[in-house]
Amino acid sequence: MEHTPEPNAGAQAGAGAAPVRHLPGHIAAALAGAGGATDSAGQPWAGRSLAGDDAKIHNFEDDDGAADAGYLAAVADLSAGTGDEAAVVAALATARVFVPIVAQLAEEGDAAAGTHAEGLHSDKQADMALVTLKAPDGRTAMPVFTSAASLRAWHPEARPVAVYAARAALSAVAEGAELLVLDPGSELTFVVRRPAVWALAQQQTWTPSYADPDLAGVLGEGAVRFPAVRRVEIHPGGGVASATADGKRLPGGGAGPELRVVLYLEDGLDAGGVQSIVAGLNDAWARNEIFAERVDSIEVKLQRAAQ
Structure with missing residues (x-):
C-alpha cells in the first residue's frame, strides 16, 4: 500500500476534517524573505517584457549555458552504479540551473469599475509566469533545467532565468510545488522530491x-x-x-x-x-x-x- 504523508500533520480544521497543511517554521522563515512577487532570482515580475535589456538570458558572468560539471559527474556515477541520488542532490546544491518563465496574456476586467458602458474593456497585457506542471499523482511540480539547451528543446519560447538551485527550490516551495523535475523530456529526467526540495531551499544536506x-x-x-x-x-x-x-x-x-x-x-x-x-x-x-x-x-x- 502507498501513502503520501502531509507536509505537516497536526492541527485539525474541525471534527473529521483533513489536517491543515503548514510549512515547518524554518521553511516558512526562509520563504518570508523570498517574497511572492519576485522570480527565483529575486527580481520582480512587474514590468517585465521580452524585449530589449529584459530579454537577456541571465546575469551569471561567463556562463555558456552548459550543465554544471559536478552535477553531470554525479549523474554519471549514478548511471555507473558507483553513486546514489543523495550525491546527485548534493551536487545540485551548488549548481546553476535554469528556471523557465513564459509570457502570457493577462486579461483585465471592465475598463473602469462602476461604468455601465457596454463593450469597453481594458487592453490585454503581457505578463511573465513561472512554469509549473502537474505530476501523475496530482501534485504540483516545477520544471528546472541544468542547461539552456535542454530548456530550449523542451519549450523554445520559454525564457531561461539562471539561478542557483537553492533559490529555485525556494521558488518551488513558494509556488506550492512539492517536486522539482530536472530536464523533463531529455535523456534523463531526475525528480527531486519534497524533503530534498526543502533541504535545497535551506541549503542543508539531504539524507534519503x-x-x-x-x-x-x-x-x-x-x-x-x-x-x-x-x-x-x-x-x-x-x-x-x-x-x-x-x-x-x-x-x-x-x-x-x-x-x-x-x-x-x-x-x-x-x-x-x-x-x-x-x-x-x-x-x-x-x-x-x-x-x-x-x-x-x-x-x-x-x-x-x-x-
Missing part, C-alpha cells in the same frame, strides 16, 4: 528517508505500542529508480514512493487485526514531525515474523 537512521528510530518507536509488530525495516521504495530515454534504469531520481517500510508481524492475525495495526501506525507516523518532514511517500509491505 530510506537511509535515515533517525527516521528508522521514529518508525520503530511508533510500533512499540503494537506488540504484534515484531520488527520494522526500511528500504528504498519502488519509486526510487528512474529510467533514461533509452530504457536504462538508474538507482535514483524517480518520483516515488521512495520509502518501503517492512512490518514483520506475528503469525495468526486476521485481516481486521492487520488493518488496525497498519491504520494505527500510519496515524502515529503522520503525527510525528520527523516523519512528516523527511518522508515524501511510502509503501508498506507485510511479512510474517520468523518463529
